[in-house]
Amino acid sequence: MNKTIEAFKDDIHSSLKLKEKILLNIESKTEKEMILNQVELYFNFEKENIELVYFVLDSNYPNVIIDFKELKDIINSVR
Numbered sequence: 476m477n478k479t480i481e482a483f484k485d486d487i488h489s490s491l492k493l494k495e496k497i498l499l500n501i502e503s504k505t506e507k508e509m510i511l512n513q514v515e516l517y518f519n520f521e522k523e524n525i526e527l528v529y530f531v532l533d534s535n536y537p538n539v540i541i542d543f544k545e546l547k548d549i550i551n552s553v554r
Contacts, residue, residue, distance in 0.1 A: 479514065479529050479536045480549065486511040488553050498550060501543050 487493050493511070500506050500518065509516040517526040523543045529536035541549075 477537060477539060479527050479539045480541075482513040482529060482536065483511070483516075483527050484549065484553050486513050487550065494550050494553070498547065501546070 487497070497509065497516070500509070504518075504520045507518050507520075509518075513530050515528045515530065517528065519525065524540050525543065525546050527539045527541070529538070
C-alpha cells in the first residue's frame with residue numbers, strides 16, 4: 476500500500492466519528508472535499524471515486540484515486 480493511503484489511515488485510526496462522517500458523505504454527497512490532518516479528500520460523486528492528496532507536494536506520497544468501495548474497505552480495515 477502506498478504512503479498516501481497509510482497517511483490517510485493514520486489520520487482516521489483513532490476517530491470513529493471521522494470514519495462515520497466520511498462514509499456518510501459518500502451517501503449524502505454533501506461535501507466535495509474534506510481536509511484531514513495529513514491528507515485532503517476530493518470526492519467525485521459522478522465517477523464514484525475519491526482522490527487522496529498528501530498535504531505537501533512529495534513524490535514519496537503520490538496522489539491516489541480510489542473508488543468508493545475501496546475507500547470503504549480501507550476505512551473498515553482501520554481499527
